Amino acid sequence: MASGQGRVLELAVLGSLHETPLHGYELRKRLNALLGMFRAFSYGSLYPCLRSLLAQGLIAEEQPAPSAIVGGRSKIVYKLTAEGKERLQDLLTQAGPAAWEDESFGVHFAFFRHTEAEVRLRILEGRRSRLEERLDSVRTALARTRERLDSYTLELQRHGLESVEREVRWLNELIATERRASSQEERPERDTTSTDE
Amino acid sequence: MASGQGRVLELAVLGSLHETPLHGYELRKRLNALLGMFRAFSYGSLYPCLRSLLAQGLIAEEQPAPSAIVGGRSKIVYKLTAEGKERLQDLLTQAGPAAWEDESFGVHFAFFRHTEAEVRLRILEGRRSRLEERLDSVRTALARTRERLDSYTLELQRHGLESVEREVRWLNELIATERRASSQEERPERDTTSTDE
DNA sequence: GCGTCGATGTATCGAGCCGATACATCCCGA
DNA sequence: TCGGGATGTATCGGCTCGATACATCGACGC
Numbered sequence: 102m103a104s105g106q107g108r109v110l111e112l113a114v115l116g117s118l119h120e121t122p123l124h125g126y127e128l129r130k131r132l133n134a135l136l137g138m139f140r141a142f143s144y145g146s147l148y149p150c151l152r153s154l155l156a157q158g159l160i161a162e163e164q165p166a167p168s169a170i171v172g173g174r175s176k177i178v179y180k181l182t183a184e185g186k187e188r189l190q191d192l193l194t195q196a197g198p199a200a201w202e203d204e205s206f207g208v209h210f211a212f213f214r215h216t217e218a219e220v221r222l223r224i225l226e227g228r229r230s231r232l233e234e235r236l237d238s239v240r241t242a243l244a245r246t247r248e249r250l251d252s253y254t255l256e257l258q259r260h261g262l263e264s265v266e267r268e269v270r271w272l273n274e275l276i277a278t279e280r281r282a283s284s285q286e287e288r289p290e291r292d293t294t295s296t297d298e
Numbered sequence: 299m300a301s302g303q304g305r306v307l308e309l310a311v312l313g314s315l316h317e318t319p320l321h322g323y324e325l326r327k328r329l330n331a332l333l334g335m336f337r338a339f340s341y342g343s344l345y346p347c348l349r350s351l352l353a354q355g356l357i358a359e360e361q362p363a364p365s366a367i368v369g370g371r372s373k374i375v376y377k378l379t380a381e382g383k384e385r386l387q388d389l390l391t392q393a394g395p396a397a398w399e400d401e402s403f404g405v406h407f408a409f410f411r412h413t414e415a416e417v418r419l420r421i422l423e424g425r426r427s428r429l430e431e432r433l434d435s436v437r438t439a440l441a442r443t444r445e446r447l448d449s450y451t452l453e454l455q456r457h458g459l460e461s462v463e464r465e466v467r468w469l470n471e472l473i474a475t476e477r478r479a480s481s482q483e484e485r486p487e488r489d490t491t492s493t494d495e
Numbered sequence: 496g497c498g499t500c501g502a503t504g505t506a507t508c509g510a511g512c513c514g515a516t517a518c519a520t521c522c523c524g525a
Numbered sequence: 526t527c528g529g530g531a532t533g534t535a536t537c538g539g540c541t542c543g544a545t546a547c548a549t550c551g552a553c554g555c
Binding site (some may be wrong): 126145 | 503504505506507508
């Protein structure tokens with residue numbers, strides 16, 4: 102149990118290491134640059150995670166090229182193993198309801214390029230329904246509350262609802278784009294001028 | 299140490315109990331209605347917190363009116379003690395940098411009505427500078443990254459930056475309103491037509 | 496040469512918090 | 526009368542965080 106939520110860090114590390122081998126310090130910088138807007142990555146969780154991944158054989162230490170040893174400060178560079186790549190694929194494609202959560206969604210989204218359209222749609226829609234549930238539950242709870250709320254609380258509610266609603270709208274656009282892209286892919290009527298990527 | 303961040307729950311409970319005595323189950327519902335847009339409150343933290351507050355003498359069990367005992371399901375209603383009210387005031391007025399954090403800010407804001415204008419401004423401005431730091435750090439980290447980012451990552455960045463920028467703008471409005479209100483309070487030139495609250 | 500300051504780098508600890516879960520009671524409708 | 530859903534209290538395992546310790550490197554002034 103408890104295996105669903107907490108594994109996000111693992112996914113984030115595996116995904117980052119997929120591009121290029123990294124050591125802890127720089128890995129943290131990468132993660133904070135990539136996802137710092139949504140959450141902060143700390144050593145207190147990063148290093149234990151690296152150790153665990155190493156023990157599982159999903160990552161491995163990379164010895165530096167012998168010629169470059171001379172001046173280097175001692176650092177431990179990790180790279181993804183073949184098992185690690187498999188695991189990354191599994192984590193990405195088997196993304197369950199845990200992936201719609203606040204802390205997880207951003208990480209999954211950041212590695213969408215490694216996934217299939219079907220998986221992307223599932224995550225996007227799951228995230229959306231999660232947010233809509235939240236919206237509903239807060240709204241009905243608020244409606245039931247007869248007590249008068251002070252202006253600060255009201256403003257907080259207003260702002261919170263607006264933020265979540267905006268997020269839902271963003272998801273709607275992404276879902277629409279995703280659908281358009283995949284239907285076009287099915288029936289590629291050489292419309293050309295598209296696919297500038 | 300560790301006394302700054304984690305105490306938010308304590309503040310949330312104390313603040314909720316200030317209005318009216320409550321038992322655990324309903325307390326949780328209140329908190330989720332009030333702040334569910336920003337975070338979720340779970341029993342796993344709520345009950346230990348209640349026990350801790352009880353041990354500190356900040357809350358006390360309230361015995362039901364003897365006439366009402368008959369049909370009631372067993373429940374433990376907590377009320378704020380005098381010490382609890384003091385503590386609540388302290389937590390609110392002595393709000394340090396921990397209060398600008400994501401998880402804490404909403405809770406503090408929800409109880410702004412119990413604070414002085416000076417404290418409110420301090421928290422609002424602190425929160426703003428925290429977000430601006432984050433903006434800076436992510437932006438410079440991104441600028442340094444020479445690698446080409448895929449379109450999903452770019453979209454995530456764009457969305458994240460926009461959200462935080464919007465939050466900063468919201469804070470700016472609140473700060474301006476707060477300043478206007480307090481300067482008007484200092485020099486109350488019977489402009490009237492204001493203070494419709 | 497020498498001190499020192501900030502960035503780089505690895506690592507751990509205490510403590511808070513969460514999701515899941517177990518139990519038990521009450522109420523209502525089929 | 527039987528079951529399901531809301532009400533209610535409580536705990537456990539495990540994840541995560543901020544703070545911190547410790548060490549080295551490069552660059553700067555002097």
